[in-house]
Amino acid sequence: MRVKVRIPTPLLSLTGGKKEVIAEGATLKEVIEDLERQFPGMKERLCDEEGNLRRFINFFVNDEDVRFLEGENTPLKEGDIVSIVPAIAGGS
Amino acid sequence: MPIDGEPVCGHTSGFTPLVEAKNLAEALRIKKCYIKDDSVNHPTLSFKDRVVAVALSKAKEFGFKTVACASTGNLANSVAAHSRYSGFDCYVFVPYDLETSKILSSLIYGVNLVAVEGNYDEVNRLCAEIAMNFPWAFVNVNIRPYYAEGSKTYGFEIAEQLGFRAPKNIVIPAASGSLVTKIYKGLMEFYQLGLISEFKTKFFIAQAQGCAPIVNAFKENSSIIKPVKPKTIAKSIAIGNPADGVYALEIVKKTGGYAEAVTDEEIIEGIKLLAETKGIFTETAGGVTVAVTKKLIEKGIIPREEEVVISITGNGLKTQEAV
Numbered sequence: 001m002r003v004k005v006r007i008p009t010p011l012l013s014l015t016g017g018k019k020e021v022i023a024e025g026a027t028l029k030e031v032i033e034d035l036e037r038q039f040p041g042m043k044e045r046l047c048d049e050e051g052n053l054r055r056f057i058n059f060f061v062n063d064e065d066v067r068f069l070e071g072e073n074t075p076l077k078e079g080d081i082v083s084i085v086p087a088i089a090g091g092s
Numbered sequence: 093m094p095i096d097g098e099p100v101c102g103h104t105s106g107f108t109p110l111v112e113a114k115n116l117a118e119a120l121r122i123k124k125c126y127i128k129d130d131s132v133n134h135p136t137l138s139f140k141d142r143v144v145a146v147a148l149s150k151a152k153e154f155g156f157k158t159v160a161c162a163s164t165g166n167l168a169n170s171v172a173a174h175s176r177y178s179g180f181d182c183y184v185f186v187p188y189d190l191e192t193s194k195i196l197s198s199l200i201y202g203v204n205l206v207a208v209e210g211n212y213d214e215v216n217r218l219c220a221e222i223a224m225n226f227p228w229a230f231v232n233v234n235i236r237p238y239y240a241e242g243s244k245t246y247g248f249e250i251a252e253q254l255g256f257r258a259p260k261n262i263v264i265p266a267a268s269g270s271l272v273t274k275i276y277k278g279l280m281e282f283y284q285l286g287l288i289s290e291f292k293t294k295f296f297i298a299q300a301q302g303c304a305p306i307v308n309a310f311k312e313n314s315s316i317i318k319p320v321k322p323k324t325i326a327k328s329i330a331i332g333n334p335a336d337g338v339y340a341l342e343i344v345k346k347t348g349g350y351a352e353a354v355t356d357e358e359i360i361e362g363i364k365l366l367a368e369t370k371g372i373f374t375e376t377a378g379g380v381t382v383a384v385t386k387k388l389i390e391k392g393i394i395p396r397e398e399e400v401v402i403s404i405t406g407n408g409l410k411t412q413e414a415v
Contacts, residue, residue: 009224055316058217058333065213065333067319085220087335088236 001026001076005035006083014039023082028059029072031082046084058085093245094238095149101178102145104134106245110253110401115369116382120389124399126259127366128250130406131374136173136197137407138166138328138375139271143242144174144231150238151229157181158228162219164212164267164328165194166406171231172201183228185215190327193410211322213333232268240270240336247278250401251288258288259401261394263296263385265377266306266351267329269340271405272297276343295343296394297351298384300324300359300376306337310344310351317341325356325414326376328406350393354383360415362386363408373408381405 005023007015015021023038025031036043048054052072059066060083066074076082093099109129117125130139144167151159160183161171168184175182182203186195187210198205208215216233223233231239251258258279264272272295283291299307302324309317317337322330334340344351354362359376362383367373374382385402388394408415 006221008220055338060217063214065319068321083217083221085217087333088220088233 001078001080003031003076003078003080003082005031006081008084008086010086011042011045011084014042014045025076027072027076028061028066028074028082031076032072056087058087059083060085093146094241095146096153099145099149100152101148101174102141105141105145106133107249108133110250111370113366113370113402116366119365119369120386122389122394122396122398122400126254126399126401127370127372127404128246128401129372129404130246131372131378131404131408136166136169137410138170139243139246139405140167140170141174142245143167143239144170146242147229147231147235147239148174148178148180151180151231151235152178154229156227156229158183158226159231160184160219160222160228161231162212162216162233164330165190165197165410166328167232168205169194169197169410172198172203172205175203176201185219187211187215187327191411191413193412197410212331213319216333240274243271243274244278244281246271246403247275248282250275251279251282256282256288258283258291258293260292260398261294261296261400262403263298263381263388263400264403265329265381265405266297266299266337266340267331267334267377269297269306269334269336271403272340272343273336275403276347293347295347295349296384296388297340297344297349298381299351299353300326300329300380301353301355302326303330303332304353305332305334306341307351307353309337309341315341324359326359326380328375328377328411329380350388352384352387352393354380354387358383358387363415366404367408372404374404375406375408375411376414377406378404378408379414
């Protein structure tokens with residue numbers, strides 16, 4: 001499954017400035033693994049030490065937040081658009 | 093406040109009344125009840141005038157020419173109004189199905205209003221993506237750490253108006269959860285500065301049942317806030333994916349407070365109860381706060397022999413459809 005992934009500004013340094021990249025995988029989890037292969041360091045920014053999606057990053061498949069789908073196991077189909085959008089909380 | 097020079101706007105915002113509500117206390121059968129009344133905050137009748145004053149002042153210091161926000165209505169009204177006399181271009185983004193008064197109360201200032209077919213969380217996502225591509229100061233996205241500090245003044249004023257002491261209990265409506273964290277921070281700063289001698293306030297969060305992600309996490313004893321799809325008349329606090337939810341939840345837990353939700357019917361009863369006993373007409377979010385206070389007193393969670401401050405953050409004239 002080839003999907004388009006939209007990269008937020010804080011991660012552009014990892015993709016060489018590319019705002020959209022193509023990745024492969026049947027689930028969100030697999031896509032993150034593929035992103036890590038293509039852009040080393042990406043997984044650490046998206047997942048915590050246990051490999052769970054970081055809670056301050058919102059992942060959308062097309063228009064839906066994956067927390068309303070199947071989280072990191074959300075299935076993907078050819079041509080889906082995965083958006084990575086950091087949540088912004090209020091400073092300390 | 094985290095600004096370097098003189099503020100560019102908001103000179104007349106804040107210092108709203110803290111009033112004792114005797115008839116309401118009697119109706120709720122509690123010893124003492126105060127209303128911190130930001131339904132009359134200047135100029136746009138909600139607590140958002142506090143945060144916008146700081147955000148726009150900081151935006152000017154950073155050299156931004158355009159200000160913007162994602163909003164459930166009140167913030168849009170405030171950014172729109174303040175942008176006019178502080179000399180910014182202005183774009184406000186709101187869910188398409190807001191109350192007519194809240195739409196009008198932004199459009200009247202001649203700003204660019206974008207009604208997005210979706211709920212607040214979808215508007216917020218759009219704004220996060222726009223903020224990555226345009227050099228705009230989104231007050232609650234890229235300027236958020238500064239913006240949020242403005243809410244501390246709500247806490248500062250309560251302490252000052254009580255004669256430089258912190259209240260025993262405070263009930264606060266929660267949308268993103270930011271207000272809860274900043275009232276706490278404001279009172280903590282007063283305590284650390286020695287302006288109040290004690291800070292043992294219990295913090296209570298009020299949400300609508302149709303959008304209660306923080307209350308759900310509290311009741312499930314979970315530190316993860318699971319997003320929800322909002323469905324409530326309390327549109328100003330209908331945020332299903334609260335950015336500061338975890339921080340607000342931590343404050344409730346560490347102060348020995350509680351988080352509770354009420355139905356749309358209870359919200360309307362809350363609005364009427366405040367109007368009929370104190371002569372203050374609050375918006376739906378205020379109805380949530382009053383109704384939750386009532387529920388917490390009836391459950392014995394807020395003791396009847398103590399005092400409570402009820403945070404009223406918006407004006408009923410903006411949500412007339414609800415009643």
